[in-house]
Amino acid sequence: MKKINNWIENVDGEKGILRRATGWNLVASLVNASMTAIIIFFMSRTGQAELAGIFSIATAIAYQVQAIGFFGVRNFHITDVQNQFSFSDYAYINIFSSVIMIGSLLFIIFHNEYSTDKAIIVLIYSLFRALDIYEALFHDEYQRKGRIDIGLILQTIRYLISLTVLIALLLLSKNMILSILGALIISIILIFVQNRYFYSKFGCFLEKIDVKKIKKLFWICLPICVSGFISMYLTNAPKYSIDAVLNDQIQGIFAILFVPVFTINLLSTVIYRPYISQISQEWADKNKSVFLKLIGKQLFIILLLTLLITGFGYLIGLKWLEIIYSTDLSHYMSEFLILLIGGGLNTLSVFLSQILIIVGYYQWNLIIYVFSMIFTVAFGNFLVADQNVLGAAFLYSIPSIILVGFSFVLLMIKVN
Numbered sequence: 001m002k003k004i005n006n007w008i009e010n011v012d013g014e015k016g017i018l019r020r021a022t023g024w025n026l027v028a029s030l031v032n033a034s035m036t037a038i039i040i041f042f043m044s045r046t047g048q049a050e051l052a053g054i055f056s057i058a059t060a061i062a063y064q065v066q067a068i069g070f071f072g073v074r075n076f077h078i079t080d081v082q083n084q085f086s087f088s089d090y091a092y093i094n095i096f097s098s099v100i101m102i103g104s105l106l107f108i109i110f111h112n113e114y115s116t117d118k119a120i121i122v123l124i125y126s127l128f129r130a131l132d133i134y135e136a137l138f139h140d141e142y143q144r145k146g147r148i149d150i151g152l153i154l155q156t157i158r159y160l161i162s163l164t165v166l167i168a169l170l171l172l173s174k175n176m177i178l179s180i181l182g183a184l185i186i187s188i189i190l191i192f193v194q195n196r197y198f199y200s201k202f203g204c205f206l207e208k209i210d211v212k213k214i215k216k217l218f219w220i221c222l223p224i225c226v227s228g229f230i231s232m233y234l235t236n237a238p239k240y241s242i243d244a245v246l247n248d249q250i251q252g253i254f255a256i257l258f259v260p261v262f263t264i265n266l267l268s269t270v271i272y273r274p275y276i277s278q279i280s281q282e283w284a285d286k287n288k289s290v291f292l293k294l295i296g297k298q299l300f301i302i303l304l305l306t307l308l309i310t311g312f313g314y315l316i317g318l319k320w321l322e323i324i325y326s327t328d329l330s331h332y333m334s335e336f337l338i339l340l341i342g343g344g345l346n347t348l349s350v351f352l353s354q355i356l357i358i359v360g361y362y363q364w365n366l367i368i369y370v371f372s373m374i375f376t377v378a379f380g381n382f383l384v385a386d387q388n389v390l391g392a393a394f395l396y397s398i399p400s401i402i403l404v405g406f407s408f409v410l411l412m413i414k415v416n
Helices: 002-009 013-045 049-070 073-077 087-111 116-144 148-173 176-195 211-245 248-284 288-325 330-358 362-415
Strands: none
Touching: 002 148, 013 049, 013 148, 013 248, 013 288, 049 073, 049 087, 049 116, 049 211, 049 248, 073 087, 073 116, 073 211, 073 330, 087 116, 087 211, 116 148, 116 176, 148 176, 211 248, 211 330, 211 362, 248 288, 248 330, 248 362, 288 330, 288 362, 330 362
16 A cells, blocks of 8 residues: 555656646546446346436435535635635535535435335435545645645545445345445545545644634635535436426436436536646636636537537437447437537536636626526426426526526626
C-alpha cells in the first residue's frame, strides 16, 4: 500500500496533474455511470424485469437524498480557491446535512409504504451511495489544494472493487439485499484505508467549531443545496411519476431506455470537472476573456457530444439495448431519442448551474430551478398517466430546456 501511495502522491508538475486527472476522471466517471447499467443488466438477463424496476427507483431515491447530504458543499468547496472556509467548516456542515439526509430517506420509505424487500433495497443502496458524501470531503480538499488526481484515483479503485463485490454476490446468492450490503461494507473499509495516508498531508482535521463561519457557509450553501435537490428531482421525476401511476414493469422498461441517458448525466463531469477550479480562478482574477473562452469550449463539447450520441442512438443504440437487456424496445424509438436529447440538455443545465455558482448567482440559480420544479409537479403525473413512457420522456426533457434558457440569459447579464 505504501508503494501505491507514493506513486499516487508523486507526479511531474501541474501539467502532469491535469493530464492524470483528465484520464482518471474519465475512468471514474465511466465506472460510476455504468454501475446502474451493469446491475440492471444482470437482473434483466435473469428475467427479473420487476426487480430492475425496484432497483431503478432505489437508484433515483439514493441520488435524491444524496443531494441533501452534499448540501451544495461540494459545488462551493472546489471553487473556494481563496480558502474562505476551512476543511473543518465544510465537514461540520456535512455532518449536519447527513442527519437531515437519513431522516428524509426514512420519511420517503415510510411515506410510500414500500414492501419490506423494496424498503430494505432502497435504504441500503441509498446508504451505499451516501458514502460518496463522506469521501468527497477529503477528495474536494485535495482538489482545492491542487491535487484533483489523488481523489479520482482513490474513487476509481473504490468503485471498481465495490461493484465487483456487488456483482459477485449477486451471481452467487441471487439476493439483491445481500449484494448491496456487501458492497456497502467493503466501501466503508476502502474509504478509511485509502484516505488515512493523505488526509493528514492535506490538513483534513476537525477543529473547534467557528459558529460565525458555519452560519455564513450554511447560508451560502443552502440555495445551492436546494438547487441541487431540485435538479436531482427533475432528473428523477419521470421515475417518481411512473412509480405513482404505473407499475414496476414499466419502471423496468424506462430504466433500460434511461441507461444511456443516465450515463450521459454522470459522464458530464468528465467534460468540465477538471476545469472548474481553473474557471473559478479566472473569474476571481477578472480574466473575463479567458473565463468566457473556457466556458465556450465546454459548451461546444457538450453540444457536439449530444448530437453524436443522439445520431448513434437513432442508428443502432436502441437495437443494442434490446440485445443487451433481452427486451423488446422497438416501439420506443421516439421516447428514446427525446430522452437522449434531454440528456444533453440536462448536462448543459448542470454545467451552467455550476458557472452561476462561480459568479455568485446562488439565489437566481435557485429561482430558475424552482420555476422548473413547479412545471414538473403540476404536469408530471398527468403526462405520464396520459402518455405512458412518452410522457415520462417529455417530463425529463422539458425542464432542462427551461433551465438552459434562463441560465444562459442570467450568465450573459452577469458577464456584461
